[in-house]
Amino acid sequence: MASLISDVIKDVFQEASQKKITLTPDNYHTLFCAAAARRGLSAMECKKLENYISKLDQSYQNELKKMNVRNIDELFAFISSRLNRANPTDITKISLAQTMLLKRILHAINLLHNTKAKDLANSSISMLDGVISVDSLNLIRDRWFDFVSHFDDNYIKRLEKYGIKQSDDIESIISKIEKFKDNSKEQDLKYLKICDLLIAALVPSIAPSADDDIAAVSEHLRQDPALLSSPAMEDDIKRCILKRVRLDQNEIKHKIAILDGILNSLNTQIQDFATTLLDNGSMVDSAIFDMDSITSIDDYNTIKLKLQNTSNSLRSEIKAMGSKLSDDSKVINNLKERVKELEEMIARANIQKDEITGLNNKSSFEMELASIEEANLKYGVDYAIMIIGINGLDDTSAKYGANAKDAILSTMAKIIQNRCLNGEFIARTNTDEFVILVANLDTNGCVNLAQMMLNDISGYKFRYKNEHIIVGASCGIAIRSSANNQTDMIQRANLRLKSARSEGLNCIKAI
Numbered sequence: 001m002a003s004l005i006s007d008v009i010k011d012v013f014q015e016a017s018q019k020k021i022t023l024t025p026d027n028y029h030t031l032f033c034a035a036a037a038r039r040g041l042s043a044m045e046c047k048k049l050e051n052y053i054s055k056l057d058q059s060y061q062n063e064l065k066k067m068n069v070r071n072i073d074e075l076f077a078f079i080s081s082r083l084n085r086a087n088p089t090d091i092t093k094i095s096l097a098q099t100m101l102l103k104r105i106l107h108a109i110n111l112l113h114n115t116k117a118k119d120l121a122n123s124s125i126s127m128l129d130g131v132i133s134v135d136s137l138n139l140i141r142d143r144w145f146d147f148v149s150h151f152d153d154n155y156i157k158r159l160e161k162y163g164i165k166q167s168d169d170i171e172s173i174i175s176k177i178e179k180f181k182d183n184s185k186e187q188d189l190k191y192l193k194i195c196d197l198l199i200a201a202l203v204p205s206i207a208p209s210a211d212d213d214i215a216a217v218s219e220h221l222r223q224d225p226a227l228l229s230s231p232a233m234e235d236d237i238k239r240c241i242l243k244r245v246r247l248d249q250n251e252i253k254h255k256i257a258i259l260d261g262i263l264n265s266l267n268t269q270i271q272d273f274a275t276t277l278l279d280n281g282s283m284v285d286s287a288i289f290d291m292d293s294i295t296s297i298d299d300y301n302t303i304k305l306k307l308q309n310t311s312n313s314l315r316s317e318i319k320a321m322g323s324k325l326s327d328d329s330k331v332i333n334n335l336k337e338r339v340k341e342l343e344e345m346i347a348r349a350n351i352q353k354d355e356i357t358g359l360n361n362k363s364s365f366e367m368e369l370a371s372i373e374e375a376n377l378k379y380g381v382d383y384a385i386m387i388i389g390i391n392g393l394d395d396t397s398a399k400y401g402a403n404a405k406d407a408i409l410s411t412m413a414k415i416i417q418n419r420c421l422n423g424e425f426i427a428r429t430n431t432d433e434f435v436i437l438v439a440n441l442d443t444n445g446c447v448n449l450a451q452m453m454l455n456d457i458s459g460y461k462f463r464y465k466n467e468h469i470i471v472g473a474s475c476g477i478a479i480r481s482s483a484n485n486q487t488d489m490i491q492r493a494n495l496r497l498k499s500a501r502s503e504g505l506n507c508i509k510a511i
Helices: 002-019 025-038 044-054 058-067 074-083 088-110 113-130 134-150 152-162 170-202 212-224 225-229 231-292 297-348 362-378 392-398 402-419 444-458 486-503
Strands: 383-391 425-430 431-441 462-464 465-468 472-479 508-510
Touching: 002 025, 025 044, 044 074, 058 074, 058 472, 088 113, 170 444, 212 231, 212 297, 225 472, 231 297, 231 392, 297 486, 362 425, 362 431, 383 444, 383 486, 392 402, 392 465, 402 425, 402 465, 444 472, 444 508, 472 486, 486 508
Parallel strands: 472 508
Antiparallel strands: 383 431, 383 472, 425 431, 462 465
16 A cells, blocks of 8 residues: 555656656645546545535536536635625626616617517517516527527628628628729729720621621620620620631622622723724724725725724724723633632631541631730730640551541540630640630639649540540640740740650659
């Protein structure tokens, strides 16, 4: 027994040293009891607190358990507070004061502009105005606990469109809403100015009038300029711009066709006129020849001379006219050649789609790249370029043929398009590469978008003539704001793609 107590004492000193506890009597008692319990030593001194508590009323014992009383001093403090509260006069005063305080709190809640809280506060006040009992107070407490448990302030989220994410002050919420309305008015004015410019831009430059779709979109914008922020309106505007371009192109074709017809008709008429003049000249020569055989009458000599002079003059005029018509014919032929060149130029301008995939081709990509770079320089619109390369396409073509390669390219294009739902520009610029221009998307956003595309590609079962073909892709990404210029951005994207391809399938490298 003595040895066990000695071990307990050693434990106390060791724990005090490790935890740097000053060994006051209270601290020593606490550490000793804990060490004794660990070694299974039952010490009467350590059970005094439990013995004292066991002699109290059960309600006090329950209360002490909740308060986690740890020593005799805390026990006596508890008993003293209960004895001091036992004064009936003080208890009555405190009870009245607490009731009045509770009523004031309920009146304050009544002013907070919350219907459910207001109704519950009025109900609680009515109960407090009646006979107050423990049961009535418990009922009020439970109702408020239920109110707090089921209170849902998610309606505040509906205010996010006014710039209010979270606020505990109604006055500040109202101030923010008023400020938002003022900003909305300014924004509406900006939208209105932009709408005027946009509507003017949608009007065809050459075609006599816009079609119904362009007119409808323009009218919608006039009625509600805020529609500019709508993704649906953005798609409509893009479609109308393409229609406007087609209307102008068709009008040019129509006018060129009319000019071509006029030139052909004019050329034919000139040729017919030249032929007629030559025929008439021949007829005059024939008449003169016939008159040469009639020389017996003097009057005929005079007529002969006149006809000869007329013939010579007519022949000279015909010769000059023929020379002039020949020159005009050359001019007309030159005009026809120029018209043909213009038609070919228009036809080439219309070919902006890749034949195999239906995506934009390299020419249209370069035009879009110039346009978005201009927006970057003028308005600070940041953008990214994503280059997705198909791995092993040449090997696939060599093994399965060109048709298999085309089938893979076409399927890849559809997979990429299915992930580009926010107006991203997609083009096929190389045999095995797709380029995507993305506006206002940071590096992480681009990587996430590329990862979804590569996951879709790697998960797709490519089959050609019952042959399963394994297809993988890699991606290089560059952000315009991270590059010195546009050329530098494209070079960085290509270098990232090269690095990604060297590391294997479905690899993404970004900067």
